[in-house]
Amino acid sequence: MTAPLQKPKRKNPILRTRLPVPPPSARSRYALGLLRGAAQGRLELQVCRDCGTVQYPPREVCRRCLSDRLDWKPQAGDGELVSETLIRHSLELFFRERAPWRTGLVRLPGDVTVVAHVHSDVPRPPAKVRVRAHLDRAGQAVLVALPEHDTPNMADDRIMREMTCDPKFRKVLVTDGKTAVGQALVKALVNAGADPIWVGNAEPWKNFPGFDELKKIPQVTLLNLDVTDQRSVREIAGEVAGRVDIVINNAEVHRTYGISARYGTDAARAEMDVNYFGLLRLAQEFGPALKARGADGVNSAVAWVNLLSIYALSNYPPHGTFSASKAAAHSLAQCLRAEMRPTGVRVINVYPGPIDDEWNQLLLPPKLAPAGLATAIVNALKAGTEDVYPGDVAQDWLARWRENPKALELEAANP
Amino acid sequence: MNALTQFASELSAGRIRVVDLTHTLSPDFPAITLPPEMGQAWPFRIEEISRYDDRGSAAYWNNVSFSEHTGTHFDAPVHWISGRDLPNNAVDTIPPKDFIAPAAVLDCSKQSTQNPDFLLSVDFVTNWEKEHGKIAPRSWVLMRTDWSKRTDPAAYQNFDETGQHTPGPDPEVVQFLVKERDVIGFGTETIGTDAGQAFHLNPPYPCHYYMHGAGRYGLQCLTNLDQLPPTGSVIFAAPLKIKRGSGSPLRVLALVPV
Numbered sequence: 001m002t003a004p005l006q007k008p009k010r011k012n013p014i015l016r017t018r019l020p021v022p023p024p025s026a027r028s029r030y031a032l033g034l035l036r037g038a039a040q041g042r043l044e045l046q047v048c049r050d051c052g053t054v055q056y057p058p059r060e061v062c063r064r065c066l067s068d069r070l071d072w073k074p075q076a077g078d079g080e081l082v083s084e085t086l087i088r089h090s091l092e093l094f095f096r097e098r099a100p101w102r103t104g105l106v107r108l109p110g111d112v113t114v115v116a117h118v119h120s121d122v123p124r125p126p127a128k129v130r131v132r133a134h135l136d137r138a139g140q141a142v143l144v145a146l147p148e149h150d151t152p153n154m155a156d157d158r159i160m161r162e163m164t165c166d167p168k169f170r171k172v173l174v175t176d177g178k179t180a181v182g183q184a185l186v187k188a189l190v191n192a193g194a195d196p197i198w199v200g201n202a203e204p205w206k207n208f209p210g211f212d213e214l215k216k217i218p219q220v221t222l223l224n225l226d227v228t229d230q231r232s233v234r235e236i237a238g239e240v241a242g243r244v245d246i247v248i249n250n251a252e253v254h255r256t257y258g259i260s261a262r263y264g265t266d267a268a269r270a271e272m273d274v275n276y277f278g279l280l281r282l283a284q285e286f287g288p289a290l291k292a293r294g295a296d297g298v299n300s301a302v303a304w305v306n307l308l309s310i311y312a313l314s315n316y317p318p319h320g321t322f323s324a325s326k327a328a329a330h331s332l333a334q335c336l337r338a339e340m341r342p343t344g345v346r347v348i349n350v351y352p353g354p355i356d357d358e359w360n361q362l363l364l365p366p367k368l369a370p371a372g373l374a375t376a377i378v379n380a381l382k383a384g385t386e387d388v389y390p391g392d393v394a395q396d397w398l399a400r401w402r403e404n405p406k407a408l409e410l411e412a413a414n415p
Numbered sequence: 416m417n418a419l420t421q422f423a424s425e426l427s428a429g430r431i432r433v434v435d436l437t438h439t440l441s442p443d444f445p446a447i448t449l450p451p452e453m454g455q456a457w458p459f460r461i462e463e464i465s466r467y468d469d470r471g472s473a474a475y476w477n478n479v480s481f482s483e484h485t486g487t488h489f490d491a492p493v494h495w496i497s498g499r500d501l502p503n504n505a506v507d508t509i510p511p512k513d514f515i516a517p518a519a520v521l522d523c524s525k526q527s528t529q530n531p532d533f534l535l536s537v538d539f540v541t542n543w544e545k546e547h548g549k550i551a552p553r554s555w556v557l558m559r560t561d562w563s564k565r566t567d568p569a570a571y572q573n574f575d576e577t578g579q580h581t582p583g584p585d586p587e588v589v590q591f592l593v594k595e596r597d598v599i600g601f602g603t604e605t606i607g608t609d610a611g612q613a614f615h616l617n618p619p620y621p622c623h624y625y626m627h628g629a630g631r632y633g634l635q636c637l638t639n640l641d642q643l644p645p646t647g648s649v650i651f652a653a654p655l656k657i658k659r660g661s662g663s664p665l666r667v668l669a670l671v672p673v
Contacts, residue, residue, distance in 0.1 A: 205568050206574065228458075231461065
């Protein structure tokens with residue numbers, strides 16, 4: 001059984017910090033199909049539309065009938081570990097540094113055999129396992145065989161720690177502690193074992209409901225971080241960036257105007273300044289320090305979370321300028337992901353529907369409770385997913401956007 | 416020797432002291448806080464253009480942004496609805512001679528320390544005049560509260576659930592200063608020329624309403640008022656010449672006889 005992770009000792013300052021090296025990441029275009037589901041924590045395999053054959057590894061055509069009509073479909077992943085190999089030597093730097101490393105072959109329903117990383121709590125073969133799709137430190141989809149049933153401390157397993165961004169014993173920055181979402185995030189992170197938690201306190205003269213309670217949490221340290229102020233971001237980064245393992249950028253401005261409902265650009269500019277330029281400033285000042293610590297032991301720098309919006313995918317005209325600012329942030333987050341990927345620091349983008357707060361007062365339910373959003377974010381860190389669409393509205397919009405973006409555009413204009 | 420050359424020689428001989436009444440423009444200085452659904456005044460922000468680097472190897476310079484009412488700043492009559500139709504009511508059209516005027520400094524620091532909601536009254540002014548003489552026409556009246564010594568932004572803003580608690584003038588004294596004393600304007604150390612709770616006075620924000628309605632000016636976020644004598648100093652306060660501007664950050668200097 002996996003031993004519970006102990007609070008890591010302080011770093012020995014005379015040793016060189018290990019540089020991040022990504023696991024092998026070359027994949028064919030077809031193999032990248034696995035990525036779509038894995039990014040959201042779903043196992044999908046190719047299924048032939050003509051003969052129903054499930055296949056792995058991914059190919060251009062069906063291994064049985066040669067049809068090229070192949071669909072990626074969700075799989076339960078329950079299977080049997082039929083053999084295992086302990087990698088003791090590898091020319092790949094990632095595995096060389098982490099050997100011995102357990103891998104194996106798993107037989108899944110449909111007569112398909114997959115190669116998987118094998119959790120240390122899985123008994124020797126033959127053994128029942130659950131195969132899950134994960135993203136590795138290169139951001140590539142890989143398969144992991146988990147024990148048939150959950151085991152205590154299974155998230156602390158060495159292989160899992162390389163796949164996930166678990167906040168346990170990690171040092172976290174939450175950029176805005178003033179909002180209900182920020183406060184819920186801090187509480188969820190405390191419960192997940194994060195320590196310390198730095199919390200942004202822009203405009204320190206404003207004391208919002210719940211903020212006094214937040215100050216009393218022993219893990220919390222307030223910082224006068226204001227993402228609209230480059231000097232503040234730089235100074236705070238100078239103070240703490242070298243220790244931050246997870247950045248959660250939840251700072252946002254949300255006004256409920258389209259183009260004609262509010263004359264002028266002041267509200268739109270404020271949204272853009274926080275939602276887009278705020279991310280840019282944070283990424284420039286905190287990014288380099290995180291990149292340097294992508295392989296810094298079991299509590300390495302590991303994740304950057306962006307609170308975006310489902311309206312980043314397609315504009316919601318009643319909140320049109322907000323949507324535009326989130327679309328800009330969504331695009332920049334892709335750039336950040338590309339720049340972070342070689343270092344193993346995962347960029348997690350969160351696309352909620354309307355949050356149950358004062359700016360969405362006039363929207364009808366369902367609305368996402370701040371605590372629900374916080375749980376979804378912490379769960380994404382624990383699971384290591386990369387794209388998160390929490391709540392019913394987000395799921396609905398995502399499905400409609402994938403199905404027919406033009407229809408969504410039209411329907412969003414007439415809610 | 417005319418008055419100005421004499422002034423210059425007094426200045427160089429150190430017999431006139433220059434006191435800077437201006438806060439440093441910095442992102443840390445608090446901005447005026449309004450309900451979030453309203454239009455917002457930009458706080459001061461600064462970003463580098465280059466710093467002897469790949470963006471410009473020989474130069475250090477910055478882009479800055481702020482509202483007309485950020486930091487130590489000047490209010491023109493057009494700032495308030497009561498002054499909107501007056502002639503020469505914007506910073507670019509105010510007669511330049513109005514930017515130089517004597518000051519009467521009323522020390523309300525003790526009262527403001529005891530009561531953050533302290534309101535300056537006519538009685539206070541007439542009592543002050545018994546000691547220091549009648550306020551001269553076309554003077555600035557500067558309300559010293561020592562509020563500028565509150566370097567913690569939260570203490571400076573002094574908000575609670577009922578809003579801001581900072582001292583200012585009551586409606587009667589503003590009318591008195593305009594009509595009976597013909598002052599050129601009113602200056603404070605707090606974030607506005609009106610008290611923190613002035614929204615609840617009648618009319619709301621009386622200093623803005625009456626001063627600007629009568630074509631007079633405002634100065635706020637002043638500092639170092641404790642270095643000025645009650646009378647005898649001269650204020651230089653020239654706002655930026657912004658076309659149809661309602662105010663501007665500025666450098667406010669006081670000339671004080673030594």
